[in-house]
Amino acid sequence: MTIPKPVYNPPFNVTRASHAVFNVKDLAASRAFYVDLIGFVVSDEDNDAIYLRGVTEACHHSIVLKHATGPSTYERVGMRVFTEEDLDKAKAWFDKAGLAAGFVERPYQGRTLHVSDAQGTPLEFCATMDVEPRLVVAFEHHRGAVPQRLDHFQLLVPDVPRQCEFYMTMGFRLSEYISPDGTDDLMFVFLQRKGNPHDIVFAPGIGPRLHHVAFSIPESYHFFYVCDLAADLGFADNIEYGPGRHGPGHALFVYLRDPDGHRIELFNTHYQVMDIENEPVRWDASYAAKRRWQLPPRRQWYTEASLFAGVEPREPARRGDPLSLEKFLAVEK
Amino acid sequence: MTIPKPVYNPPFNVTRASHAVFNVKDLAASRAFYVDLIGFVVSDEDNDAIYLRGVTEACHHSIVLKHATGPSTYERVGMRVFTEEDLDKAKAWFDKAGLAAGFVERPYQGRTLHVSDAQGTPLEFCATMDVEPRLVVAFEHHRGAVPQRLDHFQLLVPDVPRQCEFYMTMGFRLSEYISPDGTDDLMFVFLQRKGNPHDIVFAPGIGPRLHHVAFSIPESYHFFYVCDLAADLGFADNIEYGPGRHGPGHALFVYLRDPDGHRIELFNTHYQVMDIENEPVRWDASYAAKRRWQLPPRRQWYTEASLFAGVEPREPARRGDPLSLEKFLAVEK
Amino acid sequence: MTIPKPVYNPPFNVTRASHAVFNVKDLAASRAFYVDLIGFVVSDEDNDAIYLRGVTEACHHSIVLKHATGPSTYERVGMRVFTEEDLDKAKAWFDKAGLAAGFVERPYQGRTLHVSDAQGTPLEFCATMDVEPRLVVAFEHHRGAVPQRLDHFQLLVPDVPRQCEFYMTMGFRLSEYISPDGTDDLMFVFLQRKGNPHDIVFAPGIGPRLHHVAFSIPESYHFFYVCDLAADLGFADNIEYGPGRHGPGHALFVYLRDPDGHRIELFNTHYQVMDIENEPVRWDASYAAKRRWQLPPRRQWYTEASLFAGVEPREPARRGDPLSLEKFLAVEK
Amino acid sequence: MTIPKPVYNPPFNVTRASHAVFNVKDLAASRAFYVDLIGFVVSDEDNDAIYLRGVTEACHHSIVLKHATGPSTYERVGMRVFTEEDLDKAKAWFDKAGLAAGFVERPYQGRTLHVSDAQGTPLEFCATMDVEPRLVVAFEHHRGAVPQRLDHFQLLVPDVPRQCEFYMTMGFRLSEYISPDGTDDLMFVFLQRKGNPHDIVFAPGIGPRLHHVAFSIPESYHFFYVCDLAADLGFADNIEYGPGRHGPGHALFVYLRDPDGHRIELFNTHYQVMDIENEPVRWDASYAAKRRWQLPPRRQWYTEASLFAGVEPREPARRGDPLSLEKFLAVEK
Numbered sequence A, B, C, D: 001m002t003i004p005k006p007v008y009n010p011p012f013n014v015t016r017a018s019h020a021v022f023n024v025k026d027l028a029a030s031r032a033f034y035v036d037l038i039g040f041v042v043s044d045e046d047n048d049a050i051y052l053r054g055v056t057e058a059c060h061h062s063i064v065l066k067h068a069t070g071p072s073t074y075e076r077v078g079m080r081v082f083t084e085e086d087l088d089k090a091k092a093w094f095d096k097a098g099l100a101a102g103f104v105e106r107p108y109q110g111r112t113l114h115v116s117d118a119q120g121t122p123l124e125f126c127a128t129m130d131v132e133p134r135l136v137v138a139f140e141h142h143r144g145a146v147p148q149r150l151d152h153f154q155l156l157v158p159d160v161p162r163q164c165e166f167y168m169t170m171g172f173r174l175s176e177y178i179s180p181d182g183t184d185d186l187m188f189v190f191l192q193r194k195g196n197p198h199d200i201v202f203a204p205g206i207g208p209r210l211h212h213v214a215f216s217i218p219e220s221y222h223f224f225y226v227c228d229l230a231a232d233l234g235f236a237d238n239i240e241y242g243p244g245r246h247g248p249g250h251a252l253f254v255y256l257r258d259p260d261g262h263r264i265e266l267f268n269t270h271y272q273v274m275d276i277e278n279e280p281v282r283w284d285a286s287y288a289a290k291r292r293w294q295l296p297p298r299r300q301w302y303t304e305a306s307l308f309a310g311v312e313p314r315e316p317a318r319r320g321d322p323l324s325l326e327k328f329l330a331v332e333k
Helices: A027-038 A082-094 A160-169 A220-232 A285-289 A299-303 A325-332 B027-038 B085-097 B161-170 B220-234 B285-289 B299-303 B325-332 C029-037 C084-096 C160-169 C218-230 C285-289 C298-301 C325-332 D026-039 D084-096 D160-169 D220-232 D286-288 D301-303 D324-332
Strands: A014-024 A041-045 A049-053 A063-067 A074-081 A103-104 A113-118 A124-128 A149-155 A172-178 A187-193 A200-204 A207-215 A237-245 A253-255 A263-267 A281-284 B014-024 B041-045 B048-053 B063-067 B074-081 B102-104 B112-116 B124-125 B150-159 B172-181 B190-194 B199-202 B209-216 B238-244 B253-257 B262-266 B282-286 C016-025 C041-045 C049-053 C063-067 C073-080 C102-104 C110-116 C122-126 C151-158 C175-181 C188-192 C198-202 C209-216 C239-246 C254-256 C261-268 C281-284 D014-024 D041-046 D049-053 D063-067 D074-081 D102-104 D113-116 D122-127 D148-158 D174-179 D190-194 D200-204 D208-214 D238-246 D250-259 D263-267 D280-285
Touching: A014 A124, A014 A149, A027 A041, A027 A220, A027 B014, A041 C198, A049 B238, A074 A082, A074 A207, A074 C084, A082 A103, A082 A113, A082 A124, A082 D263, A103 D041, A113 C188, A149 A160, A160 A187, A160 D160, A172 A285, A172 D041, A200 D148, A220 A237, A220 A253, A220 A263, A220 B238, A237 B220, A263 D250, A281 A285, A281 C016, A299 C102, A325 B325, B014 B124, B014 B150, B014 C084, B027 B063, B027 B220, B063 C198, B074 B085, B074 B209, B085 B102, B085 B112, B112 D301, B150 B161, B161 B172, B161 B190, B161 B199, B172 B285, B172 D280, B190 D200, B190 D208, B209 C151, B220 B253, B238 C084, C016 C122, C016 C151, C029 C041, C029 C049, C029 C063, C029 C218, C029 D102, C041 C110, C073 C084, C073 C209, C084 C102, C084 C122, C102 D301, C122 D063, C151 C160, C160 C175, C160 C188, C160 C198, C175 C261, C175 C285, C188 D122, C218 C254, C218 C261, C218 D220, C218 D238, C239 C298, C281 C285, C285 D250, C298 C325, D014 D026, D014 D122, D014 D148, D026 D063, D026 D220, D074 D084, D074 D208, D084 D102, D084 D122, D102 D286, D148 D160, D160 D174, D160 D190, D174 D286, D220 D250, D238 D301, D301 D324
Parallel strands: A014 A063, A074 A124, A149 A200, A172 A281, A207 A263, B014 B063, B074 B124, B150 B199, B172 B282, B209 B262, C016 C063, C073 C122, C151 C198, C175 C281, C209 C261, D014 D063, D074 D122, D148 D200, D174 D280, D208 D263
Antiparallel strands: A014 A074, A041 A049, A049 A063, A103 A113, A113 A124, A149 A207, A172 A187, A187 A200, A237 A253, A253 A263, B014 B074, B041 B048, B048 B063, B102 B112, B112 B124, B150 B209, B172 B190, B190 B199, B238 B253, B253 B262, C016 C073, C041 C049, C049 C063, C102 C110, C110 C122, C151 C209, C175 C188, C188 C198, C239 C254, C254 C261, D014 D074, D041 D049, D049 D063, D102 D113, D113 D122, D148 D208, D174 D190, D190 D200, D238 D250, D250 D263
């Protein structure tokens, strides 16, 4: 397996991971989780949807919660391109690749392009959104974990190397990857556009499914505070894994499941990877799976993920067998 | 079961939990753990022992690591009394209770009284120690978790109510206790002298055995830093449980096992309980066992503890069946 | 000057600094400061008074804000004794000392003894208060600086050595003191009962006046958060000095003035000083005045303080000349 | 005054502020400051120079300390371009602009372009550096403030609007600016390339001179810790201003002077400004000068700055009169 070559002059300029669109059963329950517990700011809300942003975000929303009566699916991975011209270039590029792209109207967003990637992941691109006040120093509005901004998406896909190549052709750069020991196979890839380690991450599994959306939070203090508050507000069981420290990626993290089972990650901030000499960092799978200091995650953390609305997931060629907490305890015994 | 009455004019004045004496196999390995990782300050050391203190302690030592060739036992629970006169009163009181007490010489300590409590726990009392500089603002000497001071001991004993009564007769005050739901049985007791919630805690189990010694650390930051440093220094597997939040007791905690398997707790600071109107706080066992936000501890956290040198532990009348991580996962499945 | 001898068997058992009673012009303005900004919990309030406590306090109040139409004075230094019997012993002791003591009724407090010390400071002692829930882990009620509990009072008095001797006769122990370089004169004294460095501090100046009441707060994070919130809520000018680090005393601090000009200190937690071998720590005045890392306080921090209602302050024998910010800048220039 | 239009397709791709080159009198003294106190990692050092990086940096250096016998000047503002091709485009662009640009060799850097901007500021561009291990999770090597990475430069220049236009033509985007009340004059400008609020900031004054280089640090805790450590290591007087909170820019900060008087800022992390709809944020000069919660800086913070080696500074058309601490205290009096 060869690592695809980076494309320094991409066909269109994706700037960053932008917004997450969740279908949820009960807007009030979701609001309690995202606003009262996690601390997102409400930009707009009505009977059908709630639009949320982090306290450092001037864009209208990085989360859309849409009321839906069916199963709790995930709708689209939202990305930003730099200019309106990039949107047109994107449409042309996807069309040429045989992936039909079309413009739609989305509230509070500029012209929005819908398309699915080569493995069927529904994507959404826009160049602009309405602008809201940044509340970074409006401390009287800070609550819960004081979420700063959306950082990245992690997806399960049946064919990681193919997905990696597809996104690198779009201009994404590989920052880190995990390979089976002694190989250079792309088992798990971190891809970025914004100069931090990742905007989108692909892990092997039945997919495409959304494993989690990650949001940055400020300090050690906030990791404990949000867990403590979760216990007080009746969300203790929503804490799925952590707090802990990542191996690859390096950040402190805690994973929570929202009332519909959608998983979010709260983590702290990251290093820069914009320099051209920063070769992708390779990790042995055995090292990456190794406990840093926390115990391993429960099996559900590996296997459960949100379906994309209307997208039938496919099995990977080979199922993984990661070190779950259940397995860890069985071995320890 | 009636809760024993507090004794406001105790027979002698115990002021606080003071120092822990561990027998260890390899002083260098213990030093790496206690000094390089946790950050204790070395007051003195030679081939036979290392004397350690926390950065806010002016007393010579709150931990003594003694080199021992046999099994890794725990030697004595060290307590402070206020004056030399209290030591004499203590001796008289224990002798009268049929518990032979005798004075011994211990390095860096004033006159030291040895005695075992009614269930055989070896105790050691002194009124003074040599004085060392408090390093609370000697920031260049702060390392690891920056341990502040010894706070309390937790012991497993076969008969908690009897132990509670014995210590309350000595003047210890009950700050919190756990009872089987719907009863006032003293299943688990927190006893204090220094005006914080506990100097000594008794839990039911095969004993007397030392469950852990607890030391206070400053901030959220230090909980993560010490875990991160543990991973870097090869001590990841020594982290047994946490970080997490206590139900009864309220503090953030992390439990580690030292190279000999002795357990220590690092936790953050506590409220005051000196006022006379502070009735002991009662917790239902079902509530106390309930997950706050972290997952339950592994079974080993409940069952493993340090033997006291030369003391044969006894079975409790009834074995408990606490919610271990293993049980939790089996039920969840 | 000889340091008075400690009294190990005091005439009555004072356990700790307990509560502050402020006369304020506008209860709503004070509530905005103490509750919305600092984060105190309201135990009770009516048109005449607001009763506040910190989140780790189970006692009914550690602050009483009393509406008063006259000048913004301070009413009484509130102390706790251990038992009702201690109250009677206290009355007898004060009466014998020629300081008329009398019992009064105070809301939410047990029997309360009023007396003034030898320099005219109005004191109030009680053994019990009504009990309120400790909100230490009720995180949804934590606000602002998340004040934990009242810790100590600092007073300006014309004759510090005499005050020191008076309180030591009552059983207070001297933990630290500042002396003019090369002398042992008691220029500035830290006195304690609760086993931490101070319950009451006497500094030289026109008095008796109340310099500040100090409350403990949890972490570094809260020092910045409360300042940031102050700026947002219109209280920036109420921040008088800090955040900074104390020399003697060692804690991080920030001083604020409430809407009536009463000064409070928020600081973080302290070491234990209960051991008998802990001799009072002596500091040279030149060292204590030395900048630790923050710039010196403005002149007003040294000279301004709250008058006690109905008490005429007296001049000290000799006025000090401490290093104010104004003087520091003049020298630097 | 009109704000220059952003250039979305710049003549060459500057990616970020990269490295600072200081001339220092005594390498050992500088090492004590930058390594022992602040916590930078030494990538290389010899008798002539020390090369330092932050713990999240994989590039060889973000600070070069060069031993120099003359006055303590600042050498060059180091910037990164994306590719080697961008370097050639940059040379052509500067040459065409009448600013002679030439390639030089610099240790541990790829091909390096030297040029001075239109107001005489010496710049240095390179596309690559040698790669060193990122020590972001090598916690045993974290010291002092645990500096993460270089973030931005602030310069004093006599003509801010002209400088702003020059850099915007190069592709820099204006993120925030301060204007005299009621005008849109560019009095103070924040310019960025990396998607955070600033890579280079221009303030009005005698110049070009370097006001400071800023480095990000992790948490509230580290602000206090580095100040505390400074006091212990004899660097208390090097703390010039802060900790405090910025108005424009929003970050927590502390400014220190190194042993040669070069000023550095330690601050915490920032929001993203990559979206095209993010119009530059305008601040009234009166608002920006307003105290947030800390007191204003001393006069020296406004007037003192590092000279560029061999560059004669020029007077601005009009001298400012900012609110210094000296002025603040005079008015308060």
